[in-house]
Amino acid sequence: MMEDGWKLLKPEEVVINLDHESDYKPYLYKLPLELGNFHQLFKLLGTEDVVSTKQYVEVLSRIFRISEGKQLDPNEMRTVKRVVSGLFKSLHNDPVEIRKDLDSLRELMFYMPSHDGKLAKSNSLVFDDAPHYKSRIQGNVGVQMLVDMSQCYLGKDHTFHTKLIMLLPQKTKASTIE
Secondary structure (H helix, E strand, C coil): CCCCCCCCCCHHHEECCCCCHHHHCCCCEECCHHHHHHHHHHHHHCCECCCCHHHHHHHHHHHHHHHCCCCCCHHHHHHHHHHHHHHHHHHHHCHHHHHHHHHHCCCCCCEEEECCCCEEEHHHCEECCCHHHHHHHCCCCCCCEECCHHHHCCCCCHHHHHHHHHHCCHHHCCEECC
16 A cells, blocks of 8 residues: 555554654555545544554564564664654653553553664663763663663753653653662
8 A cells, every 4th residue: 555556554554644654664654645535434444643652662562573682773773763752752742641551551562772772671771861870881781771862853852851761651661770
């Protein structure tokens, strides 16, 4: 149904309004304009207007399975960073609803990118909320750091990043240094 022709997709792989569409392929696709007349039909089949929390988490899970815990290639990493950006922007805009969504996704593991270019369980990562301790932590065996959130299209405000991490439900939250 997309790109250079047609491809059969599940409704949960299609989003009606999808910014940065190329960053999400081949995991999510925007509904083509020529199918816009069937908007209501696609909604009845389960297509979302905007990317849902479940879709964000499923994309991260699919990439984790495909990568088998190995370092992500540049395209996978771009998609992961875009997904993290979208999820955290949604969390910032509607924290109560998104936290509820994340809590309800019991069957799905929540993965986030680590500083070494791999996906890891979010609650196994350490978020650098105290950059002044960075030199003490770097190189410690068994400490897997969360990627610098400024790399995920979330700006450079470290305080904002800390607030976003703190909005995550406890079971999915990365550990903090302080």
